[in-house]
Amino acid sequence: MQYNNAGSGLNKLFIAQIGTVVSSVLLLIPIVNLIALLAILGFLILSLVGLNEAGKDIAGCKTAFQLTAAELILNILSGILGSGILGTLISAASSVAGFLALYFVCSSVADVLRTRSHDDIASKGELVWKINLVCYAVEIVMSFLAHIPLLNVLAVPAGIIIPVVTIIAGILYIVFLYKSSLAL
Numbered sequence: 001m002q003y004n005n006a007g008s009g010l011n012k013l014f015i016a017q018i019g020t021v022v023s024s025v026l027l028l029i030p031i032v033n034l035i036a037l038l039a040i041l042g043f044l045i046l047s048l049v050g051l052n053e054a055g056k057d058i059a060g061c062k063t064a065f066q067l068t069a070a071e072l073i074l075n076i077l078s079g080i081l082g083s084g085i086l087g088t089l090i091s092a093a094s095s096v097a098g099f100l101a102l103y104f105v106c107s108s109v110a111d112v113l114r115t116r117s118h119d120d121i122a123s124k125g126e127l128v129w130k131i132n133l134v135c136y137a138v139e140i141v142m143s144f145l146a147h148i149p150l151l152n153v154l155a156v157p158a159g160i161i162i163p164v165v166t167i168i169a170g171i172l173y174i175v176f177l178y179k180s181s182l183a184l
Helices: 006-026 033-054 059-081 085-115 119-145 151-183
Strands: none
Touching: 006 033, 006 059, 006 085, 006 151, 033 059, 033 085, 059 085, 085 119, 085 151, 119 151
8 A cells, every 4th residue: 555645744743743842842931932832833733734644544643633633622621621620621531632642643653664564663653652651641640639638749759750751752752753754
């Protein structure tokens, strides 16, 4: 099978991931934070375009497109509802949708890469979703524990460790997208 759209779509997703990381750092600078916020929105659109394009060749990317759209809607709802229990539940649902989108990209692209004898890249994709699974699970549990007196103390160490591991997983995901886009 030809994967004419997959490589280009994954490249767009790669660019969107890099752009989102850079823009997220720029959000911390008061003068450019509005521009950075608009850039993040633009990169989100590019990400959706890339997933849609890759989804023409790889069914898992089409599913990831739908899940990413759902994640966006859930993030908006979570922001509106705030940090109460309902907001936390919707935020957890958003995290699940985000993880599932990443899982479908990594696993379906890895399956395609294996058929093209790129087992080394495919194994990186599998590692990415497994690391993210652990991070998302711990984040969800910690977000609920944060609302329970005395148990909320457990959230502190995880609040330090999980972001570091998530950054590492994000870098691995970006590398996976880049190598996958070149291989397809």
